[in-house]
Amino acid sequence: MKNVFVIGAASAMLAACATVSTPPQIKEAPVARAQQQAAQVANSVVDEKAVKRKVAIGRFSNETRYGRTFVTDANLDPLGKQASDILASRLVASKQFLVFERSDIAKVAAEQSLSKDAGLIGVDALILGSVTEFGRSTTGKSGFLSATKVQNAHAKVELRLVDVKTGYVFFSASGTGEASTESGEVAGFGSRADYDGSLNDKAISAAISDVIGRTMTKLKERPWKSDILKADGSTIYLSGGALQGIKPGANLYVYKAGESIQSGQTGFTIALPPTPVATIRVTSNFGDSEVNEGSVALVTSGSVTKDKSLFVAE
Incomplete structure (x- = not known):
């Protein structure tokens, strides 16, 4: 009986001890791991584009x-x-x-x-x-x-x-x-x-x-646009290449910037809507880094001249 009492007393003292909480167990998501990895790869491809x-x-x-x-x-x-x-x-x-x-x-x-x-x-x-x-x-x-x-x-x-x-x-x-x-x-x-x-x-x-x-x-959500480096007939050289998401086969649009007018109400300078002037298709890229790369494109509709007010957008 004494042994039983000693064991019971020891159990009571251990129950009063402060112990480190058990870390939560990791549970597998309802979707299989292979499907999750495939989705991550797909998302990364979309992001790179x-x-x-x-x-x-x-x-x-x-x-x-x-x-x-x-x-x-x-x-x-x-x-x-x-x-x-x-x-x-x-x-x-x-x-x-x-x-x-x-x-x-x-x-x-x-x-x-x-x-x-x-x-x-x-x-x-x-x-x-x-x-x-x-x-x-x-x-x-x-x-x-x-x-x-x-x-x-x-x-x-x-x-x-x-x-x-x-x-x-x-x-x-x-x-x-x-x-x-x-x-x-x-x-x-x-x-x-x-x-x-x-x-x-x-x-x-x-x-x-x-x-x-x-x-x-x-x-x-901010609007993306690029500038035209050179216009040589129907061949257009623009800033930005593969590392910036511009790849051969991509269709882009050339716009003429709208007139900028200062608003008397807000004090901000407001640009009037741009005018589309041409559509171009990227054929190749050049350059070796994000800071010096560019793309070559062909005009598929409209015309492009050496005008500083022109820009390229998605």
Whole structure:
């Protein structure tokens, strides 16, 4: 009977111990994995065919008290710089945009002055952002023979898309993200977690992931157009090639830009609707990178002259 009592007492003490929660089990989606992979491949092919818009990331600041010092130089703001770098990496990895440098534009300009090869490119939209919320917390629970420790990080970012010609903010969105880690020990055995700095990275990355989808969708809604490099009879040379989504067989349209008139009501300069003048079909590409490639096309209807007001669109 004594042995039974001892075993029962030990069971009661262990029941009072604080233990690390069991991680959730991964469940297979209703759709088979092979079908999911096939769908991902199909989506990537569609994305590669999309004509790329030109975007740049401008200021991305840290508006929270976390990590702030008396130094106001944006280059010494690790939280804002980290968020900017994560966003730029995501946009480049999507292969749907031409991403240009703006936050470190002074360094780019200095390098160009050394090589005497300045050639900064204008963009279709400028992305501005800030980290508006960031915090960390540590919680825990303890029992008779055990203890657990949970570290949490929370982040919120705000993004704005700005029309570079007018300064008009045409889209804004926010994203939030959280990350946590848990450790525990029983009767002196187990893990003892020190401060986990990687939670900062994971929380910011999750916040960027929460907002980037909506931002990319809005950016792709912006009208795409290219310029005519040269018109030689029925042969047209235009800017942009395969890496920008323009491939042989694609049918494009040539427009004449409408007259620009300043509105007395809004103060904005409004362009009247363009006039279609020709249809062209891409026959080949040239160039070896996104910055120097072009395409050759033949006029299939209408006519194209050496007019600076002409442009090519989808």
